[in-house]
Amino acid sequence: xxxxxxxxxxxxxxxxxxxxxxxxxxxxxxxxxxxxxxxxxxxxxxxxxxxxxxxxxxxxxxxxxxxxxxxxxxxxxxxxxxxxxxxxxxxxxxxxxxxxxxxxxxxxxxxxxxxxxxxxxxxxxxxxxxxxxxxxxxxxxxxxxxxxxxxxxxxxxxxxxxxxxxxxxxxxxxxxxxxxxxxxxxxxxxxxxxxxxxxxxxxxxxxxxxxxxxxxxxxxxxxxxxxxxxxxxxxxxxxxxxxxxxxxxxxxxxxxxxx
Amino acid sequence: xxxxxxxxxxxxxxxxxxxxxxxxxxxxxxxxxxxxxxxxxxxxxxxxxxxxxxxxxxxxxxxxxxxxxxxxxxxxxxxxxxxxxxxxxxxxxxxxxxxxxxxxxxxxxxxxxxxxxxxxxxxxxxxxxxxxxxxxxxxxxxxxxxxxxxxxxxxxxxxxxxxxxxxxxxxxxxxxxxxxxxxxxxxxxxxxxxxxxxxxxxxxxxxxxxxxxxxxxxxxxxxxxxxxxxxxxxxxxxxxxxxxxxxxxxxxxxxxxxxxxxxxxxxxxxxxxxxxxxxxxxxxxxxxxxxxxxxxxxxxxxxxxxxxxxxxxxxxxxxxxxx
Ligand SMILES: Nc1ncnc2c1ncn2[C@@H]1O[C@H](COP(=O)(O)OP(=O)(O)OP(=O)(O)O)[C@@H](O)[C@H]1O
Ligand SMILES: [Mg+2]
Numbered sequence: 001x002x003x004x005x006x007x008x009x010x011x012x013x014x015x016x017x018x019x020x021x022x023x024x025x026x027x028x029x030x031x032x033x034x035x036x037x038x039x040x041x042x043x044x045x046x047x048x049x050x051x052x053x054x055x056x057x058x059x060x061x062x063x064x065x066x067x068x069x070x071x072x073x074x075x076x077x078x079x080x081x082x083x084x085x086x087x088x089x090x091x092x093x094x095x096x097x098x099x100x101x102x103x104x105x106x107x108x109x110x111x112x113x114x115x116x117x118x119x120x121x122x123x124x125x126x127x128x129x130x131x132x133x134x135x136x137x138x139x140x141x142x143x144x145x146x147x148x149x150x151x152x153x154x155x156x157x158x159x160x161x162x163x164x165x166x167x168x169x170x171x172x173x174x175x176x177x178x179x180x181x182x183x184x185x186x187x188x189x190x191x192x193x194x195x196x197x198x199x200x201x202x203x204x205x206x207x208x209x210x211x212x213x214x215x216x217x218x219x220x221x222x223x224x225x226x227x228x229x230x231x232x233x234x235x236x237x238x239x240x241x242x243x244x245x246x247x248x249x250x251x252x253x254x255x256x257x258x259x
Numbered sequence: 260x261x262x263x264x265x266x267x268x269x270x271x272x273x274x275x276x277x278x279x280x281x282x283x284x285x286x287x288x289x290x291x292x293x294x295x296x297x298x299x300x301x302x303x304x305x306x307x308x309x310x311x312x313x314x315x316x317x318x319x320x321x322x323x324x325x326x327x328x329x330x331x332x333x334x335x336x337x338x339x340x341x342x343x344x345x346x347x348x349x350x351x352x353x354x355x356x357x358x359x360x361x362x363x364x365x366x367x368x369x370x371x372x373x374x375x376x377x378x379x380x381x382x383x384x385x386x387x388x389x390x391x392x393x394x395x396x397x398x399x400x401x402x403x404x405x406x407x408x409x410x411x412x413x414x415x416x417x418x419x420x421x422x423x424x425x426x427x428x429x430x431x432x433x434x435x436x437x438x439x440x441x442x443x444x445x446x447x448x449x450x451x452x453x454x455x456x457x458x459x460x461x462x463x464x465x466x467x468x469x470x471x472x473x474x475x476x477x478x479x480x481x482x483x484x485x486x487x488x489x490x491x492x493x494x495x496x497x498x499x500x501x502x503x504x505x506x507x508x509x510x511x512x513x514x515x516x517x518x519x520x521x522x523x524x525x526x527x528x529x530x531x532x533x534x535x536x537x538x539x540x541x542x543x544x545x546x547x548x549x550x551x552x553x554x555x556x557x558x559x560x561x562x563x564x565x566x567x568x569x570x571x572x573x574x575x576x577x578x579x580x581x582x
Contacts, residue, residue: 002364009361017349089345093406096309097362098334 006099010107011114014078018115028119032070036062036130039188050193052227059130061228064214065187067123068149068207071116072182075150078112079157079251080173083164086258105158105255109248112154117146132218141217148240149210155247156206162254185211191230206247209239262287262322262414262446263308269316270303270469277303279469280317285414285448285462290440292460293450294550296560300469301450302342305416308448309339322413335363338407342418342450344399348392352383352402355391356409363410377405380435397428404435408445415439417449421456433459454550463550465557472557481548484556487525489532490544491518499539506535 018025036059044058052061085091094104121143127134160173184198185207191199202208212229213236219225231239261284270278278300285291293301306312308319310330318325324332346355353374360370378384381401391399400420407415417436421429437459439445449460457463457477464474473480491511493499496518500511503520511518522528525545533540555561 005361005364009358013347013350013354013358016354017347020349085347088348089341089343090347091345092311092341093345093359094362096311096334096339097359098331098364099362 003100003103006097006103007107007110010094010104011111014108014111014115018118025119028070028074029122031073032066032123033126035069036066036126040066040130043188049190049227053223056224056227057131060132060224061190062188063127063130063132064218065185065211067120067146067214068185068187068211069182070123071120071146071150071210072153072178072185072207074116074119075112075153076157076160076178078115079108079154079159080161080164080170081112082108082158082161082255083167083170087167101256102252105252106248108158108255109151109154109251112157113147113150116150116154117143120146120150133222134218138217138220142214145210145213145217145237145240148237148244149207149213152206152210152240152244152247155244155251158251159247159254162251162258181205181207184208186230187211190228206240206243209236209243212236213240260323261285262289263291263320263448265304265308265317265319267317268304268307268314268319270300270307270312271315276469278307278314281466281469281471282317283464283471283474285446287413287446288440288443289461290436290447290449290459292457292463293448293466294452294454294457294463294554295450295466296452299466301466302418303469304466305339305418305448305450308333309337309416310334335410336413338410338412338415338445340400340403340407340415340417340420342422344403346391346399346403346406349390351388351390352378352394353387355402356406359406359409365410373409373411377408380438381405382431397424397431400424400428400432401435404432408439412445414446414448417447419450419452421451421453429453429456454554457550465550465554467558473553477550480550480553484548484552486521486523487528487548488546489520489522489525489529490514490546491520492516492541493518493539494541495539499536502536502539503532507532 040059040062043062047058049056049058049061082091085094095101124134124139124142160177164173184202184205186202187207191202191208194202209231212231213233215228216225216233216236219228263285265284266282268278268281269276281300281304293304295301303312307314308321308326310326310333313327318327320326321333322336324336326333347358350358356374360374365373375384378387381404383398383402383405386394386398391402394402404417404420420436421432424432433456436447436449439447451457460477462474462476463480464471465480466472473483491499496513496516500513500518503509503511503518509520509522511520513519525547529543529545533543551561
């Protein structure tokens with residue numbers, strides 16, 4: 001009971017902070033919008049998706065990937081924000097409190113996941129504009145998947161944060177970890193017909209399965225399914241859940257170790 | 260039973276011994292001070308007592324709880340104000356307090372009353388809904404003290420509570436600290452390198468290079484250095500010295516053309532002196548031993564408050580800038 005209260009406390013703080021950081025919300029929503037508008041429209045006019053039936057728009061393909069991207073950035077940053085808390089001293093207040101460290105790690109994971117999920121959910125409003133049909137029945141499934149991805153990626157961010165001494169390493173992590181995770185996730189181009197080495201990399205990117213799960217749900221019944229989706233839904237869910245569990249374990253252990 | 264008991268506490272960082280076999284006890288209701296220069300090991304000791312650092316050797320108990328084996332019990336019974344700021348600037352004062360109250364499981368029924376009392380004490384009642392990042396350094400410090408008391412700890416640790424603050428705010432903070440003692444209940448353990456502040460403590464441990472070099476009441480410590488010193492100037496120092504030797508049996512030292520007398524209770528001695536030989540005296544200067552003198556005598560070095568506090572103020576300012 002007391003542990004649940006601690007988890008709730010940490011979660012609540014992340015939500016309060018999120019509701020206050022207007023510029024961060026705008027920034028984190030603006031980025032996917034820019035990608036969708038510029039990259040999406042740019043590619044749509046010059047490239048043709050392999051095997052796609054006529055009338056298929058690249059934007060339809062890219063849309064779930066962009067939602068995945070929003071989750072990726074928001075979730076990982078939420079996790080990494082622990083480094084800021086350490087830098088500004090607030091983390092000490094948390095570490096000296098009479099609650100187990102794992103409750104802090106879990107609270108932080110849930111807080112980051114919730115925030116990332118809310119952000120991504122806002123992007124669902126765009127579905128009609130990019131030619132994706134969104135029926136009310138599938139919205140809960142999508143939110144569930146978003147939460148799962150966000151949970152895995154926030155844990156990942158916390159794990160990274162527990163190994164970072166300061167914000168100096170941040171640019172490195174951005175360039176060599178987060179951007180590759182994004183580009184290799186199948187958000188922008190499908191797995192089919194790629195060089196083998198890239199195919200392997202894409203298969204070990206947790207986000208690949210998250211984005212694929214979203215496509216599985218969004219294009220479940222249409223003719224596009226065969227073109228857009230790479231794995232069966234149960235494989236996607238299994239992999240994402242597995243990754244979430246492994247990563248939250250790593251995050252908790254990593255967080256426990258730090259002083 | 261002592262509320263804080265420490266036995267042979269040691270902390271090594273690689274080959275540096277930051278805390279070297281420190282032992283002492285603090286009694287319930289006491290204001291106990293750790294006085295020492297930068298790097299003496301004050302914060303390291305506090306962190307070990309607060310379960311944040313594992314000792315390399317030795318043991319410590321807070322309110323009877325072992326700081327290594329009973330971490331949660333220890334954490335619940337202490338309040339801690341860190342040397343560096345530890346508030347969330349993006350939360351309001353109230354939210355910072357509520358966050359703390361939940362983590363320390365403060366009964367929601369008593370929380371509003373306690374919160375109000377503490378905010379009144381630190382004079383922040385009218386700023387509860389403002390973001391903490393809009394607070395001045397002194398306001399933040401006061402809020403941290405209120406937060407540290409919110410769960411009614413048995414011991415409140417204050418690591419340099421007044422560093423970088425102006426004299427007026429320092430006085431304020433000391434008023435709260437003393438009022439806590441009058442109300443009873445909470446024991447205060449603080450560190451400082453301000454000599455004048457250390458005077459407010461019931462007992463002081465002087466720590467240098469990780470070791471306690473002296474532990475006593477401020478008065479007791481000052482007695483170690485010796486008597487009060489009275490400096491006199493006169494047009495005819497020789498004759499004055501002779502007269503004083505005759506009438507008071509005091510043999511003075513000649514120093515830079517002045518006459519220096521060592522005596523107990525110099526403040527009482529001066530009127531008597533002047534009544535007898537006043538006409539021959541041009542000026543009088545009384546120097547009572549200070550903790551500075553004690554520190555100098557014990558370590559052979561001055562603690563050099565000014566340069567230290569300037570550096571700290573800088574560091575604190577930088578931190579706040581970054582926020
Ligand atoms: N995490 C750490 N790793 C390595 N050395 C450390 C660590 N923490 C403290 N030290 C060293 O231990 C010694 C004591 O540091 P401590 O912070 O306890 O001093 P202090 O008395 O609080 O000084 P100040 O007045 O500057 O706050 C210093 O030499 C410091 O460099
Ligand atoms: Mg210190």
